Amino acid sequence: MSQMLDVIEHVHDKGILHCDIKPRNFVFGSQSEGKGGRLHLVDFGLSRPWIDPKTGKPFPEELNVSFRGTLHLASRNVHLGHTPSRRDDIVSIAYTLVKLLTGTLPWGEAETQDEVLPILYAHTGSTLCQGYDDVFAQFVDYACSLQYDETPKYQHWRQAFLRLVPGLSPNAAFDPEDDSEPRVGVQKNENGDHRLPCEDCPKAPVYFVSDPFQRCVYGGESRSSKGGKGGFVPNWGSSWSCGTPIRPEDVFGDEFAVVKESLEFIDAPPDYCDGPCAYEGMAPPEVIKNAQSDLHRI
Template sequence: MPDESAALEAPNDPDPKKAPPQIINLPIGTIVGKKYKITHKLGEGGCGSVYKVEDTEDKTPYAMKVEFAATDSGNVLKMEVQVLTMMSSKKHVARCVASGKKKEYSYMVMTLLGESLDSIVRKHGPFLNVSSQMRIGICVLFGIKQLHDIGYLHRDLKPANVALGYKGSADERFFLVLDFGLARQFITEKQDGKKMRRPREKALFRGTARYCSVAMHDRYEQGRVDDLWSLVYMLAELRCQLPWEDVDKKDDIGNMKRVCPDSDLFAKSPVQMLEFVKIVRNTQFYHRPEYDKLYKLLEEVMINAGYKWSDLYHWESEKNKENKVAKLSKLFVGKKGATTPTKDSAEGYDPNAPPYFTVEDFTSNPLGF
């Protein structure tokens, strides 16, 4: 959960028959799970509250999500615990370190993250430079693929659900996908192996109208490609105002998405983004997305322009440039033509470490379909 900058996100289409969940207010100093001490409240939303906590044994800071334990509640947090647990062996993801259920509430303790992309854009936007746009795109594309590789869809990708790693952590310069409360499994596991679930004829609206696919506006079942459509709109918005910026009605937004030319959507973006959206548009429900081709397009922009992962982001102060460069020189390998940082080792800087992201990260296919 982002540190200081974001509260829990509420589902955008809650069931009107259900009573809204009760907000939990736990006193500062409360110890949960016998070792996590609440230091202060970070925020709250329709799904519960979130706190910054500290491990009483080693003083490690974490985020703790709390959800009221009432009838028909707990599904959002339960799903998030399930997804994070399944992704525990993967890189560049938040970790669920503890979870539990008490009489009044359920809770989950997880990795504390840095500032959300939504918060960054609000402070330093509305538009970011291309170098930042490309790096954000690669990170989020990788996060999407990681989730798809375990058989789940996110269904609510947006800037508020993407955040930098916590300052001082190995991921502090990279964006992680978070908030899996609306995730849905798109595979079934039977004796004859894993298969895709058959799509429902109609599905309830899930996600955020500003970033969801046209298929979701039409209430069709979401597939892997629908998460990629959310990425398309997120990346477009980093450089140019979305045409439906000030439109509230879902149907009106959907209609505008149908007629909006790709050239308008990416008017301020590199030309490679037109091919990017073309690939997404040609991806059908049952298709495995061509993550590697999408990655190569973003990487091509970085290589052609000479962008590097060690470059300052758009929002970083120039007065700290010298200190940043000195610090980053210990973390990144300056290979000719390299556009990705290297993995940090416990022993320190390793000049022979492989690139942080490679095309292999986007070509692996553990599901087989």
């Protein structure tokens, strides 16, 4: 959460509003580039300036402005046609936080603005974040109370969220392997103790296989320092569960041999290495390199 506030403060300092804050627009940097665990904001297709370059001041607030954003993550003011401002990016971060905490939003099934607004107005931070640390509900209520041209208190809320994990460095990078306490973002029981809403998902077993083709399927060392299976960085914001490799004993027959054999009949890229050219400068005829067709040249 602190990194979300870091990145949106930087964007706002440049005079830009993102206008489409949502989970899928936050991504972690690549481990191979030394940026693993650092959060980045992407997709500025709906962004707009909030500072008028002629006056150096915020654009005046207007009404009947066209909707700009994602239906379920947009603020009340954006739904009502107000000019977007920094407050609306902060509200979208708050709703993103709720979605990541709870897995859904109460208005998540609504299909139109008319359906979203009554549900949106019926909820406060307390109802959206019931059972979680108070700071989450407080942040939602704060975001929704911001005025049009008010400067958000980025640093205040960074510190508030950091206090949930005593001793955590402000510059700490996200570590998907860290299972240590305290567990931030899980509900509390009646005694005020943190508890997981469900049992911990066991880590997928690792099966070492020597065959290169099977290693592509199994992913080799699935929990490498590079991220997920096969070195891919997992999408931790996804609602899909982590994949589990298939054990060799669970395979029906020699499925790998069947797939390998089938691959022999897939057209390969054209081969320009031989064959005469019709005239100088013209590419040679393409060559199909398998026996799927009786045609050898086109």
